[in-house]
Amino acid sequence: MDMHSPDTAVSSSPLGEEETPWLSAKEQQFWRAHLEVAKLLDYQLGRELQPHNLASNDYEILVVLSESPDRRMRMTDLATATLQSKSRLSHQITRMESAGLVLRQDCPGDRRGLYAHLTELGWETMQKVAPDHVRSVRHHFIDRLSPEQIDAMYAALAPIAEHLRALRGRA
Amino acid sequence: MDMHSPDTAVSSSPLGEEETPWLSAKEQQFWRAHLEVAKLLDYQLGRELQPHNLASNDYEILVVLSESPDRRMRMTDLATATLQSKSRLSHQITRMESAGLVLRQDCPGDRRGLYAHLTELGWETMQKVAPDHVRSVRHHFIDRLSPEQIDAMYAALAPIAEHLRALRGRA
Numbered sequence: 414m415d416m417h418s419p420d421t422a423v424s425s426s427p428l429g430e431e432e433t434p435w436l437s438a439k440e441q442q443f444w445r446a447h448l449e450v451a452k453l454l455d456y457q458l459g460r461e462l463q464p465h466n467l468a469s470n471d472y473e474i475l476v477v478l479s480e481s482p483d484r485r486m487r488m489t490d491l492a493t494a495t496l497q498s499k500s501r502l503s504h505q506i507t508r509m510e511s512a513g514l515v516l517r518q519d520c521p522g523d524r525r526g527l528y529a530h531l532t533e534l535g536w537e538t539m540q541k542v543a544p545d546h547v548r549s550v551r552h553h554f555i556d557r558l559s560p561e562q563i564d565a566m567y568a569a570l571a572p573i574a575e576h577l578r579a580l581r582g583r584a
Numbered sequence: 585m586d587m588h589s590p591d592t593a594v595s596s597s598p599l600g601e602e603e604t605p606w607l608s609a610k611e612q613q614f615w616r617a618h619l620e621v622a623k624l625l626d627y628q629l630g631r632e633l634q635p636h637n638l639a640s641n642d643y644e645i646l647v648v649l650s651e652s653p654d655r656r657m658r659m660t661d662l663a664t665a666t667l668q669s670k671s672r673l674s675h676q677i678t679r680m681e682s683a684g685l686v687l688r689q690d691c692p693g694d695r696r697g698l699y700a701h702l703t704e705l706g707w708e709t710m711q712k713v714a715p716d717h718v719r720s721v722r723h724h725f726i727d728r729l730s731p732e733q734i735d736a737m738y739a740a741l742a743p744i745a746e747h748l749r750a751l752r753g754r755a
Binding site: 432433435436439440442443444446447449450451452453454455456457496544547548550551553554555557558560562563564565566567569570571572573574576577578580581 | 603604605606607610611613614615617618620621622623624625626627628667715718719721722724725726728729731733734735736737738740741742743744745747748749751752
């Protein structure tokens, strides 16, 4: 995203609003590297989950459910936790239900709707896939950074994550 | 993704393969912060594009086409550039075509198929949206980092981006 080119329309910014400076060459370079790593890493990790017949979204669902009490979560909360629309999550859960990894059930005594449960097969699948997934995460990302870089990047990212979580909570 | 819990199945890794150590607490913390920032930032930037009737994927298409010679690109190359499947890109382009932002056309004398062209409206839309988008990127990300952090993170991410691009090229 070329946001430092001088010919783009700075002058067309809304009346009266403060002008925001374009990204400097360094900022631009960094911003593109961030986007590229986020996207390509997600793509590559997804590819390496394919032999397990899982999409990266599926793996995330398995992890989130496995960390929830009783390995289940209300569908609406699961949508929030995974930042998906309810309709998109619903499609995904239907797919995962056919594969036997999760089960949708009403909760007796709770009118607020449907829960997604991790099945025994879902749990076993996650246990089986996790070592390969860690290997992928290390090989393509973590092991390419020094401990100092990891510390520094965590210090930089943690407050940003907090800011974005707070915004998201308000939405 | 809890990848340092001692109870997950390290012992079930495939026979004969070297065991990959789980992420340390610090690595785990950093990995989650990375995932969270990537995902929440994409979500927030997408939300702030909504008043312009654009999804973040749409904005990306506008940027990629605007930077291409003659503001057009072969559909298959556009799918590669934006890391999407051809069928998903095709749906997206259909939507953007209805909005008048792009146009699909055969290229005379080129049998290798369909091109997506940026329309005049698409170009103007990008010019109009870009200042707001830069403001969002600064507010939620870039301006929350010091110049030293930006330099350090770029130095860390650039080789990873290169590694992932090379893998992707081979795929």
